[in-house]
Amino acid sequence: MRMKMSKQLINNTTNYIILFLLLISFRGKAQPAQNDTIPVLPDREKKYEQFYDSLEYKAKQSKLISLIYDFLVSPPRPYVDKEALALEYYSQFEGKLISDITITPLEVFGPTFEDTTRTAKSFIEKTANSLHSKSNLNTIEKLLLFEIGDFLDPDLIYENERIIRSLPYIQDIKLLIEQDSIYTGLVSVHVLTKDRFSLGVSGGVDGGEAAALEIYNQNIFGVGHEISFSFVGNLNREPYTGLETFYKINNIRGKFIDISAGYMNTYKREGFSFIIDKPFITPSIKWGYGGSALRMYRTNRIFDDDPIKTAIPMDLSFKSAWIGRSFQIKPDDYQNSQVVLSAAFYNRTYFQRPIPAPENNQYFSNNTFYLAGITFTQRRFIQDQLVYSYGVTEDIPEGFKNEIVYGFDANEFGNRHYAHLYLSNGNLLVNRKGxxxxxxxxxxxxxxxxxxxxxxxxxxxxxxxxVNAGRKRFRLFVRANYLLGLRRFEIENLSLSRNSHIRGFSSRKAVGKQRLSMDLEYVLFLRRQFYKFNIALYGFADVGIIGSNKHLIFNENYYSGLGFGVRLHNENLVFKTFQLRLAFYPFPPSDMSFTGFIVEEQYKKNFYSFQPEAPRALSFE
Structure with missing residues (x-):
């Protein structure tokens, strides 16, 4: 009996060693670097497939070996350029006359682009479909950059897909081209859209004494308008209950002009806002412009994202306007550079404010800020999945945006001039492997x-x-930021408290005029779902250095955060991403604990953008 057990142990050990050596020997062959430039012959591809089939079969004989295999082994997968495939498809019909356009919005739950006849099965899905107002045909039609009688342009069609897919209430879009069977010079365009369930609920508790509940609809009545109501309460500050409401009209008359208005009356602030915006949504747009008006009767922050919070409520008005003109280097070429000349003004008037101290007086000053800028930009988009979303197509920008801005600050405490140079570039990796x-x-x-x-x-x-490891898919995210303040006001301080630096870090003592942060995040996307919600597991390590601007940054105070969590998101819904996170903060400041656990909602991250915008000063936050 003992000899049989020893023999079995030896055999198992031998199997483990053999598999380990195979993994080391063939891991390089699984995704060889030369695949980018040297094609693999069909016979070699067959050998690879046979090898991996055999290896997978042997690995599945043991649960432990199977687990190792799923995480470490990935058969060779060729890179798929989805942009090239889409443009190749549309290019077949380039120059043909568009004779007909049909629009078919699909139900939120049930049908897919591959099978439009599928129907919702569960009671919840059927109920959600009945409550949802599908996108109005006229709303989708106003988003089209082409019409009947135009000649089909592949670049324009591809760009139109991206614009519609970027809308918050659209999950995805597909444009199908059908050539006329009799007149080959004519084509029909079929537009398939898949909505998101537009009604959402959000909320949270702040410190046990304040809470908020938000109800919103990002496609009210199917016409693309957005509306939200936030009910805000506080146990200790008046008004104890309050309301914030916003309404937004998108793409007025098909001109890509957006208008939004809001009213607020809570313990945090009281006032109203109005915004109009016509962005450079495509490179072919010649004119961009916008304006805003903000009247706050009571607030402790000038703007929502302002890092400075005052003890005395402020009473102020803010007005702004901008205009820009785009010049194409090569007209009608969607992947070419453009030059944008722009101008803007920003006016701020206080009716009640903190008494300006000599060292901070221009921070709370009545002023009109005039700016002019010149921007050199190029932008194009490639398609991918599982970056910031969960299985739907994502349009990732690449290109550059370089700008020079000059300004004149007509300020009650002394006029000033302003200037900045800002350079940005991406994607810099060869063959788009990241x-x-x-x-x-x-x-x-x-x-x-x-x-x-x-x-x-x-x-x-x-x-x-x-990276595909068996059934597992993961990405590594690395982000680093450095900011050095030069002769900043005493009241202006950087912190590490935003999630873009050390997530969950909440100390008010770790401040300074200089900051360096680095975030690493490993995200594992699971194929299994939890009640129709996609799941992503992640681990992170964040490091931040902050302190005085009079010394080298590496001589200042170090802080860090380590942890892991899980994210849940349903791409059929406009709901934010639900996140559970456990973090550890080694050597924390005195106003923080060693551990932190949080359940929160998270906005979907946005990609960097090379879209020309209104000229404005660099932000110090």
Missing amino acids: YLYLAGGIGGYFKNEDYEQGQIQGSVNFISRQ
Whole structure:
């Protein structure tokens, strides 16, 4: 009996050793670097397939070996350029006359682009479909960049897909081209859209004394309008209950002009806002413009994302307007550079404010800020999946945006000049095996030949290619940011408390005029779903250095955060991503604990953008 057990142990050990050696020997062959330039012969491909089939069969004989195999082994998968495939498909019909356009919006649950006849099965899905208002045909038609009588342009069709897919209430879109069976010079365009369930609910609790509940609809009545109501309460501050409401009209008359208005009356603030915006949504748009008006009767922040919070409520008004003109280097070429000349003004008037201290007076000053800029930009988009979303097509920008901005600050405490240079570029990786974005800028104000409120900044954002390990799919995200303040006001301080630096870090003591942060995140996308919600597991390691701007950054205070979590998201819904996270903070500041656990909602991250915008000063936050 003992001899049989020993023999079995030896055999098992031998199997483990053999498999381990195979993994080492053939891991390089699974995804050889030369595949990018040297094609693999069909016979060799067959041998690879036979080898991996055999290896997988042997691995599945043991649960432990099977687990190792799923995580480490991935058969060779050729890179698929989805943009090239889409353009190749549309190019078959280039120059043909569009004779007919049909639009078919699909139900949220049930049908797919591959099988439009599928129907919802569960009671919840059927109920959701009945409550949802499908996108109005006229709403989709106004989003089309082409019409009957136009000659089909592949680049225009591809760009139109991206624009519609970027809408918050659209999950995906597919454009099918059908050639007329009699007149070969005519084609019909079939537009298939898949909506998201547009009604959503959000909320949270702040410190046990305040809470908020938001109800919103991002495609009300199917016409593409957005509306939201936030009910906000506080146990200790008046008004104890309050309301914030916003309404937005998108793409007025098919001109890609958006208008939004809001009213707020809570313990945080009271006032109203109005915004109009016509962005450079495509490179072919010649004119972009916009404006805003903000009237706050009571607020402790000038803007929602302002890092400065005042103890005395402020009463102020803010007005702005901008206009820009785009010049194509090569007209009608969607992948060519453009030059944009733009101008803007920003006016801020206080009716009640903190008493301006001499060292901070221009931070709370009545002023009108005039800006002019010149932007050199190029943008194009490639398609991928499982980056910031969960299985739907994502349009990832690449290109560059370099801008020079000059400004004049007509300020009650002394006029100032302003200038900055900002450079950004991505994607810099060869053969698109990942995504790399670099940016850097320098700028500041000049007053009486002195330099103040200046800054130098740089950032790196890397996203690895999608790695397939058996049934597992994962990516590595790396992000680094550096910001140095030069002669900033005493009231202006950087912190690490935003999730873009050390996630979950909440200390008010870790502040300074100089900051360096690096975030690493490993995300594992699971194929299994939890009640129709896609699941992603992630682990992270964040490091931040912050302190004085008078010394080298590496001599300042170090902080870190380590942890893991899970994200749940359903691409059929407009709901935010649900996130559960457990973090550990080694050597935390005195106003923080060693551990932190949080259940929260998370907005979907946006890709870096090379879209020309209104000229504005660099932000120090």
